[in-house]
Amino acid sequence: MAVLSLLLREIRHRAGAFTMGVLAVAVGAGLCVALLTTSRAANREAGRLMRNLGLNVLVVPEGTDVATYWATDQSDRDMPEDAVRRLADSPEISADHFVATLKRWVTWRGKQALLTGILPEYPKKGATDKAPMGYRIEPGTCIIGYALAMALDVQRGDTIDVLGKALTVERRLLEAGGKDDVRIYVDLHDAQEMLGLPGRINEIEALGCVCYGDTFDTLREQIERVLPGVHATELRDLATARAETRHMVERHAILIEALGLVACVAWVAVLAWLNVRERRREIGILRALGFRGVHIAALFFGRSALMGIAGGALGFALGTIVALHCGAGIFKLTLSNVRPAYDLLAPTLIATPLVSLVAGLVPGVLALVQDPASVLAEE
């Protein structure tokens, strides 16, 4: 009788035990697949949430007094608008989402307002199409901060006059508890016209690399090589929060995967050991009949491998279903990005038999080295 036939008969005979083993592998594999699938979404989600905190790199023109900048939130120097393109088009710059800005405090209807002219984000050259982080403001329109709007009773759709320029209020911002509450966002070119600074900007904001452990010094050097004389600053709180949050999410996923894997391996190992114990006499008689060690190994390791393959396939399906089902409730911002990770199927079907074999290794070796005579002599 062929070993494969014997193997399949045994599996059929002890279908319950085999199913338990398949489920053990499936749970382990499913956990990994679900976590990997959702961790991709979680990364995107964390990235999006962190990105919503704002840009974390500030570049101000040469000669800017940084102390004054932080006191007034504006630079009294300016630089060409083209600087943003030069940064974005430099492949060595590890930053993205470049926003050219011209900011000035102005007095409007007796109130201090921070006129902020921005252009849509300038994408990094060669970067994949990323959703813009900031506001998109059409020429002739504006977005007005909460405090200003409340104080001056400005409503959406109103036409207001700022420094001689008629602007339609596109939107009133919700209360932000900061400078945004006294800001008037306008199109950069409108701001240049209103301030009499055509083609000029006085800061560039960007999103720096969130790679954990990277120092800002590297990025600063890169920026200052492209734009000599400018001053680049990291908005440290945002950068750190971004990096640490993403890393926390990643490490947490790794921890859960590792624990799940260990539990799965232990479960499969116990089942394999029970299988070997239950089959001591069978092993003994097979030896007595002339079956060699390689046959016994094929029986036990083949069983583990089949358990791994079946468990892997089932685990992939379960993990994907769980990820899709649970992801909908967890990842509000990136919901559409929670999708089956088919690229995990092949690695799963390769990894699970290997993990199952590792789990069954000790019991399998015990089966091989067991003294058949001792069980055969039992009465």
Next chain:
Amino acid sequence: MVALRGVTRVFGKKGRQVRALDGVDLEVPSGEFVVVKGPSGSGKSTLLLTAGGMIRPTDGTVALAGQDIYSLPEARRARLRATHIGFVFQMFHLVPYLSALENVCLPSRLGSPPASRDDARELVARFGLSERADHRPAELSTGERQRVAVARAMVNRPQVILADEPTGNLDPESGAYVLDALSAFNRQGGTVLLVTHEEWVERAAHRVVQIRAGRLV
């Protein structure tokens, strides 16, 4: 056919050693039916399994068809068992998830030449088990199980059958059936080495040897 010379087998570690076989010399020529008789714990099963290449002696040699079997690597010894030896045990040791016929077929691929399924079916019929061929061991009586075990031992046409208390768990009728089957094998030229503690089994033997405390007496 089977020759044990000065075979000693010691179990256990220093201080708690048990000498299961102690300088055993036994020769079973081809075509002989030898019964080794002795009380429980006298070393009968150890003697049989040592003769069958399953327990390496601490000292001495075991030859099968003139070949010192423990000088062979494990793989060749396994092959020798498959082609030359048939085992029958008191507890039958059938594979629980195979039918009676499949149990008989179990070693057939290892034979030289391999026995066919028809050979196995013929043996099953000869042992009066045709109606039970598709039944699993759990569905068979003890007598039927032992008949399956004897048929399995014979499927590869071995030269020698080593039987360990083959009638020990059977009622007199089934025991007689099994003993007759072994006698028939012996009459066709096969060698039988049978260990038992039962007196009545001696009737089939050409020679009876007594064993006590690991020594032939």
